[in-house]
Amino acid sequence: MKKEELSKWLLAGVLFIPAASDPQYLDPGSGSLILQLIIAGAAAVSYAFRHSIGRLFKVFRRNKDEDATDPDNEE
């Protein structure tokens, strides 16, 4: 697929994004939105993997290499 076609498809994907409750005051940047869509699949798989398989090892991992002061580790 040519680069131009790819970007057209990606932009079309962005156009299907649901509306936010309030018009955004921040410009998210088209490139930033498109990049998120490109990596969405991998990010979802990675998250699902980490939080299903990874949970089994959580007890061991926490004691080893997680930063105890990271707010995410204080649950």
Added chain:
Amino acid sequence: MAETRLTEVFRDPSGFVFTRDGQLYRQVNKRYQADYDLLHSSGLYAEVTERSLMIPHTEVKVAPADPELAYKVLQPERIPYISYAYEWSFSQLKDAALLTLSLQKRALKYGMWLKDANNSNIQFHNGRPVLMDTLSFEIYPEGQPWTAYRQFCQHFLAPLALMAHVDVRLNQLLRNWLDGVDLSLASRLLPWHTRLNSGLLLHIHAHAGAQRRYAGAAQPQAGGGKPGLTKTALLGLIDHLRSTVQGLKWKPAGSAWGNYYAETNYSNAAERHKAELVEQYLKKITVKTVWDLGANNGLYSRIASRQGIFTVSQDYDPAAVEQNYLQAKANKEQNLLPLQIDLVNPSPASGWAYGERHTLAERGTPDALMALALVHHLAIGNNLALGRIAEFFAGLAPWLIIEFVPKSDSQTRRLLAARKDIFDEYTLDGFRHAFGQRYHIEAEASIAESERTLFLLKRK
């Protein structure tokens, strides 16, 4: 009735901060009503405030500053001293970044998210980073990519990557670019090998490329189709950002100041005596806030903070501030705020109408200053006349604890080693005369086993 609208957050139409008669308030506008109500009803507000991740507030019955727009007026808990990202050490910025991601992840559990990820939304309070901007949370629009993704990368990830992989002093880029480091600049400055790091490859290099590639593309319009980015994918993105930030490390090394106390010319007795004198002077004056200027790793700042005095511990050296912060964090010190400040070129007012960032003094001045082993650096190292130094200090605080380091001291001799001594006024008498124009000498003592003198001065 003195009222001022603060402009740090003027870009967000959801509300704004204002002061009235010395009290700080936040007006919540009607357009933020649904988000505000969900923040409370969902339990998110309770979770993030109970865990000290966000500044708590109380709803107050005071007249809004802009009644036509107002939904509520809040009174947030006051933060004793506002600081900015370019005044933070590497680990302070890293902890602020991790907090932002943690808040984003927690918010999603309650059907909300962070609509912005500005580093100025984070402050250090009671020794740890907290979200200051209550209005940052909004109802999560399921399926939408994170609108603050670029901002997070510019405000946190890019400067952290540059500090870790190029030079820790590049945090000063944030002083110039209040909206963060442009990703194309970060990508150009980072060494090639950072492309082998999946996080930096994606969130900096590819991100910069995507911005370049789609710079002219139309802004996405709202539609009702299939989700663009599932919640699971969004959580995956946050996790990936988090592991990327976690992976960035910087260890103080090679600093001329990092090991100052190990290299000092003090004997143990001199150090003990100096600490005793500082403690005595602090007890003599009843103060609530102190700035320790040239604090190095905060050894003497802690004499104040341990007495319950809120102490801003400033130094220009990134390694010293990093050590100071890591120690404060490890010991859960609540009254100490380490900041990287170059006293001869302190943080300026900047941003729109000079109102988005404030000078050191505009953010509040202390009751007392401590300037220990500093005056020779200012007078000899920076060619500042003693009278000018006294004038500057007197403009900041009514009390001053200051150490005079004579030319015969080895630390001063080191400053003079490679230059001509043009500092005729730099003597103990010259010091007394210059500072005597602005201050009364309340106490004066020679530090044991040294040639130094410690003064307690009261502003005239």
